[in-house]
Amino acid sequence: MTKNDANVIAQNAAEVHATLFCSNPANLQSPRDTVKAYATEYAALNVAKGRQAETMQYAFVTTFMAAWSRAHNALPEVIATRRIERLLDVCHEFERSGQAEVDRFTTNLREDRWDAAFNAFDWADNAAEAAARIKVARRVLAWFDASKDVDVVLNEVRENVQRGARFPKHSTSQLTNLMATNELSAFAAVLEHCQD
Numbered sequence: 001m002t003k004n005d006a007n008v009i010a011q012n013a014a015e016v017h018a019t020l021f022c023s024n025p026a027n028l029q030s031p032r033d034t035v036k037a038y039a040t041e042y043a044a045l046n047v048a049k050g051r052q053a054e055t056m057q058y059a060f061v062t063t064f065m066a067a068w069s070r071a072h073n074a075l076p077e078v079i080a081t082r083r084i085e086r087l088l089d090v091c092h093e094f095e096r097s098g099q100a101e102v103d104r105f106t107t108n109l110r111e112d113r114w115d116a117a118f119n120a121f122d123w124a125d126n127a128a129e130a131a132a133r134i135k136v137a138r139r140v141l142a143w144f145d146a147s148k149d150v151d152v153v154l155n156e157v158r159e160n161v162q163r164g165a166r167f168p169k170h171s172t173s174q175l176t177n178l179m180a181t182n183e184l185s186a187f188a189a190v191l192e193h194c195q196d
Contacts, residue, residue: 006052010059013047014039018067028068028075039064083150083194087140090193094137094186101130128175132182133189140190154194160187 021027027035043060105127108120143153164184169177 003052003055006050006056007059010043010047010056011063014043014060014063015067017042018064018071021064022068022071025075025078028072032065032072035068036061036065039068080150083154084144086194087144087150087153087190090190091137091141091144094133094190098130098134098137101126102134105130125178128178129182129185132179133186136183136186136190150194154191157187157191157194160184161191 021038039061040057043057043064047056047060105120105124108123109117111120140153140157143156144150147153161184164180164187168184169180171177171180
């Protein structure tokens with residue numbers, strides 16, 4: 001095997017292995033020295049063979065580290081993208097499931113039975129939660145549309161959670177207090193869903 005052939009084989013192996021290695025976000029957050037030690041050990045055990053062992057090991061480690069560096073440098077972008085996806089997912093799910101529950105409530109309310117309204121309000125807790133989730137989802141989506149910055153949006157959500165926890169509603173209307181609690185819960189759920 002020529003030196004060039006050894007380099008190509010080691011580089012190809014490094015690209016494949018680096019792709020698998022970098023698919024785990026924890027590996028992208030490892031210190032550079034740890035990753036290099038891993039690549040060196042892996043190359044020595046699995047790649048470097050024959051007369052060109054040293055050449056193959058060097059080619060593997062160099063290529064592996066270059067691939068890891070590219071993925072490592074892109075990590076903040078990947079994390080931000082995932083946070084945006086989670087934010088949009090939870091808001092769209094809140095809207096979808098919330099609207100379905102509100103529709104179910106209004107259908108029950110409109111039924112042509114003498115006890116329909118009573119029964120609908122008897123089970124209105126789910127509709128109240130759903131209405132709060134819809135309100136929160138639309139507010140969060142509006143904040144995101146205005147800023148396009150997930151950190152700004154999550155800070156706003158966090159402030160709403162903290163404000164709601166510090167200053168709970170104390171209205172004489174039980175329904176007002178219930179809606180404030182449901183809104184606070186929905187904000188907290190968005191925040192929890194979007195944490196890293």
